[in-house]
Amino acid sequence: MPVSTRRRPIAPLDSLWLAMDRPQNLMVIVSVLFLGEVPDWAEVTRTLEVRVLDRYPVFRQRVEPAGRLLGRPHWVDDEDFDLGRHLRRTTLTGRGDDAALQRYMEQHLSVPFDPDHPLWEMHLIDGYGSGAAIFCRTHHALADGLALARVLLSLTDEDPDAAPAPADPPRVDPGSAATSPARPRLPGPASVGLDLAGAVVTEARGWVTATGLRHTTRLALRTTQVVSELLLGQNPPNPLSGEPDRAKRIAWTGLLPLDGPKSLGRLAGATLNDVLLSAMAAALRTYQQDSGVEPVDLMTMVPVNLRDLDAPLPPELGNRFTLVYFRFPSATASPLARLAETKRRMDWLKDSPEVALTHLLMDVIGRVGRGLDRPVIDFFANKALGVTTNVIGPRHRRWLAGAPVTGVLGWVPGSGRHTVGVCIFTYDGTVRVGVITDAALVPDPQRLVAAFEAELELFVALAAGSSDAGGARPEVRPKVRPGRRRDGRPGRRQP
Numbered sequence: 001m002p003v004s005t006r007r008r009p010i011a012p013l014d015s016l017w018l019a020m021d022r023p024q025n026l027m028v029i030v031s032v033l034f035l036g037e038v039p040d041w042a043e044v045t046r047t048l049e050v051r052v053l054d055r056y057p058v059f060r061q062r063v064e065p066a067g068r069l070l071g072r073p074h075w076v077d078d079e080d081f082d083l084g085r086h087l088r089r090t091t092l093t094g095r096g097d098d099a100a101l102q103r104y105m106e107q108h109l110s111v112p113f114d115p116d117h118p119l120w121e122m123h124l125i126d127g128y129g130s131g132a133a134i135f136c137r138t139h140h141a142l143a144d145g146l147a148l149a150r151v152l153l154s155l156t157d158e159d160p161d162a163a164p165a166p167a168d169p170p171r172v173d174p175g176s177a178a179t180s181p182a183r184p185r186l187p188g189p190a191s192v193g194l195d196l197a198g199a200v201v202t203e204a205r206g207w208v209t210a211t212g213l214r215h216t217t218r219l220a221l222r223t224t225q226v227v228s229e230l231l232l233g234q235n236p237p238n239p240l241s242g243e244p245d246r247a248k249r250i251a252w253t254g255l256l257p258l259d260g261p262k263s264l265g266r267l268a269g270a271t272l273n274d275v276l277l278s279a280m281a282a283a284l285r286t287y288q289q290d291s292g293v294e295p296v297d298l299m300t301m302v303p304v305n306l307r308d309l310d311a312p313l314p315p316e317l318g319n320r321f322t323l324v325y326f327r328f329p330s331a332t333a334s335p336l337a338r339l340a341e342t343k344r345r346m347d348w349l350k351d352s353p354e355v356a357l358t359h360l361l362m363d364v365i366g367r368v369g370r371g372l373d374r375p376v377i378d379f380f381a382n383k384a385l386g387v388t389t390n391v392i393g394p395r396h397r398r399w400l401a402g403a404p405v406t407g408v409l410g411w412v413p414g415s416g417r418h419t420v421g422v423c424i425f426t427y428d429g430t431v432r433v434g435v436i437t438d439a440a441l442v443p444d445p446q447r448l449v450a451a452f453e454a455e456l457e458l459f460v461a462l463a464a465g466s467s468d469a470g471g472a473r474p475e476v477r478p479k480v481r482p483g484r485r486r487d488g489r490p491g492r493r494q495p
Helices: 012-019 041-053 098-106 145-153 189-232 259-268 272-290 335-350 354-367 373-381 445-468
Strands: 007-009 028-035 061-064 074-077 087-091 120-128 131-139 248-252 298-305 321-328 388-392 403-411 420-427 430-438
Touching (some): 041 120, 098 120, 145 403, 248 445, 259 272, 272 445, 298 388
Parallel strands (some): 087 120
Antiparallel strands (some): 028 131, 061 074, 420 430
């Protein structure tokens, strides 16, 4: 029997995504499942009903708008729910290759949902090579990207002959190890100020008693640096920025093996996440050079998961994440120096209070009421080029209704003046990167994709060369600013 809560208030952070919708940047999460064969579509539909619609009621619910100034919108059951309204069957025309699938998806990226019905749709696509594809669009108000990746992969199984019975979603992890410390829950807008003040006092006592004055001073310095970045940081002029329009372009790499990047990461003392983000920094550098400008570092926003990855997803789903800023070292010319700088900046974020601060900020914005949220959101969103996600998917092959899943991609939406969204998704020993760009400002996302592939190929060659040299470790020491320590002790500042 389907679970139904019939009517429930939309959480502040979830309602924030409803308020952020813009014609040029809809708050819609986009994902695609690549299939090596054509599945039994009737079985896919049955599996969708059993594992998604019956388990997560929000997929059968619509938004009831807030009825007064301080009121909250609600999820309510769609009494006219029709699965056929949300499922589309289509066949690609022409060659049925990646380009054909990309053009098909682009036609739908800027189409708003009907607000009178649940805010999602799924396209069942035949004619993609010798197989098929599933293209999904889901409003961010339903859930965050990591949760929706688990929901989508819950349609799949480890066994190709599995029946469409209820099953738990497979684990997917964020590529970054940054996590948020525990924080007090804010009960309502009237007490936000008091709660924030109380949280600062309480946690400050804990810092002093638990780790001493040195740690407290170090954290205070980092907090000052983070606040300065949040308020003053921005991207310098570059050929990828501007005022976006509605039309979007999309492109992705082929399946790229992970052995080489992993080997270089081990040799360089870096994580796989560091290597992949460094390759994206190289792609942004190449794009700027090919556009005839001197490359500059470019800032993106990176989601940080706040869920317990070992716990099941709650029936109401919702959003449990925050965002932090990461500045790609795309001005750095040397591949190994760029990797070292990527690692240093990611390590700084992992030991930074930025996660907790941005989580509190998003919570407060979600509670301030209509009218104030848009300018505040735009102020912080416009500091970045877009959003970059890195997701670690299942490490072994999955199957959907008898068809092998050959790859997965998923993009979270941009906001404000975001023009470039990046998804890095590892699956079954491979990685694939995809980009969504503004069609007017970045009309050729394939250039970014090709540059990313070229950088990973270079990393593979570097790793192989180090192995041939007897495993000598490449030198990836980060640059040290004058007057700064190399060991990363207090006094270093985030770029």
